[in-house]
Amino acid sequence: MLYRQLIAYMVTDLLPQIKNSLERSAPWRPRVIDLFSGAGLFAHAFEQEGFDIIHAVEEDPVAAATHVNNLRSRIDVMDVRRAVPAQECDVLISGPPCQGFSTLGRRDQADPRNTLCLEVARWARSAKPLVIVVENVVAFLDSPQWDTLYRRLRKLGYDVRPFVLNAVDFGVAQLRLRSFTIATRIGFPVIRSSRKNVPTTVRDCFSGLPRRPDGKNHHYSATPSELALARMLVIPRGGDKRDIMANAPQLAPPSWWKTPGEVTDIWGRMQWDAPCNTLRTEFLNPSKGRYIHPQQNRVISLREGARLQSIQDSWRFCGTPYQIARQIGNSVPPLLGRAVAKAIKKLLLP
Ligand SMILES: C[S@@+](CC[C@H](N)C(=O)[O-])C[C@H]1O[C@@H](n2cnc3c(N)ncnc32)[C@H](O)[C@@H]1O
Structure with missing residues (x-):
């Protein structure tokens, strides 16, 4: 009889209590949506810093297959313009195509890919992230599309600031300058360089x-x-x-x-x-x-x-x-991506 009471107590009282306290002590993992996710390396950097990638969108099935091979997130293999967010998120990251902005390309103002970055503002309206990151070449910052994106994000209530980061300053053996446009409702991150005295070779x-x-x-x-x-x-x-x-x-x-x-x-x-x-x-x-x-x-x-x-x-x-x-x-070099993710995590979990 006593044995039965003990089992019943364990099932009805003790186990739910343990489950609750485990859930309470599990660290909160902020939710990330990744647009133009490519093979998923920027997302991977966020995952390594304790974020949950809840949704990614990429139209190239081969890049998406690599993503699926390495990350657990849901991925829609389709044009971002036709996709919609399934749920809200804490952070929206994105790497829209850069060919039309790159100084190595023809810098074609009429390249139809240039306007794809504006999808970020559409997704921000529905997914309501606290922080948004748009990674691209540095020349993107001088484009009319950047100005439009800036205005749209400001209209949605975000503070917006571009950061120009060089991968070599983050332990990557590569001179790679990229812009990270950050839109935020909770202040700007402090992105710390992790380069040792001598660069990696x-x-x-x-x-x-x-x-x-x-x-x-x-x-x-x-x-x-x-x-x-x-x-x-x-x-x-x-x-x-x-x-x-x-x-x-x-x-x-x-x-x-x-x-x-x-x-x-x-x-x-x-x-x-x-x-x-x-x-x-x-x-x-x-x-x-x-x-x-x-x-x-x-x-x-x-x-x-x-x-x-x-x-x-x-x-x-x-x-x-x-x-x-x-x-x-x-891809965004994971070591650089992790520095960005870490700084954003500090904003979300001070
Ligand atoms: C610069 S890459 C992103 C790389 C990614 N952030 C990473 O770290 O691995 C841009 C990606 O956008 C994808 N893309 C271009 N146009 C798209 C569209 N309309 N919808 C969805 N994906 C698109 C390309 O196939 C490419 O993989």
């Missing part, structure tokens, strides 16, 4: 990886064509297409002589003991930037690229090599 990043890409865990590099290989052979560490023109002019096409200052045809080789330049989506193509390995005659591998973005080795990508390079080049 390409050598630090590649350490521990097999010297030659073995194809395992995305340590894959595109095989150069015969012409590309011949060009790479004459480019010293830190050098670029100017070395091809000087050392092997027969390998330089006529267009290089017509526009020697052209910034889109670079053929740059990395240095070992410095951070790399901004990693873009086409880093498997040696002409597109400074993506040639410091010592070997090949472009960096996907895993080396991921490391240069501070993406951990356990991150599982989906897609072809070129799709994966796009996801890496598009």
Whole structure:
């Protein structure tokens, strides 16, 4: 009899009490919605800082597949313009397309993608976040779309301020300047640099990886064509297409002589003991930037690229090599994303 009473007491009184007190002591996890979420690396940074990603929207099914592979959040694979928030959130993060703003592109004012950033204001109206973050290239801040977004967010009652951050100041082995427009109802975050005295270098990043890409865990590099290989052979560490023109002019096409200052045809080789330049989506193509390995005659591998973005080795990508390079080049480096997330968490949980 006593035994039965004890069981009944445990089931009806004790267990609910334990459950309640566990729920009370579990830390509050602010809810995040992520628009234009790509492979989910900005969201991942928030998750690592104790946020719950409740909803993401991304129209590219391959980037979304990577997101699903690594994060548990709901993701709608569709155009943000047709999606609606299912619930309110505490923080709205977003990485709208930057091609129309980038100084490397044509900076086409009429690029239809430029207005996509305004979707953030529409979502803010319904999801009522306390803080909003819009990540983009720095030139976005000079665009008429930024002005419109600023006015719309102000009208919704937010204070709005742009922050320009360099990934290298946050422990990333990369000189990567990006703008983070922050709209807030609860004050502005103080985003602290976590750079040690000496920046992380390409050598630090590649350490521990097999010297030659073995194809395992995305340590894959595109095989150069015969012409590309011949060009790479004459480019010293830190050098670029100017070395091809000087050392092997027969390998330089006529267009290089017509526009020697052209910034889109670079053929740059990395240095070992410095951070790399901004990693873009086409880093498997040696002409597109400074993506040639410091010592070997090949472009960096996907895993080396991921490391240069501070993406951990356990991150599982989906897609072809070129799709994966796009996801890496598009992403917010997680170490930088974490600094932003940490500062916002301090605002929400002082
Ligand atoms: C700069 S990336 C975002 C990267 C992401 N924040 C990260 O850290 O991994 C921009 C993304 O917006 C997506 N995109 C572009 N137009 C879109 C649209 N209309 N609706 C949804 N996603 C869109 C692209 O496919 C791309 O993955």
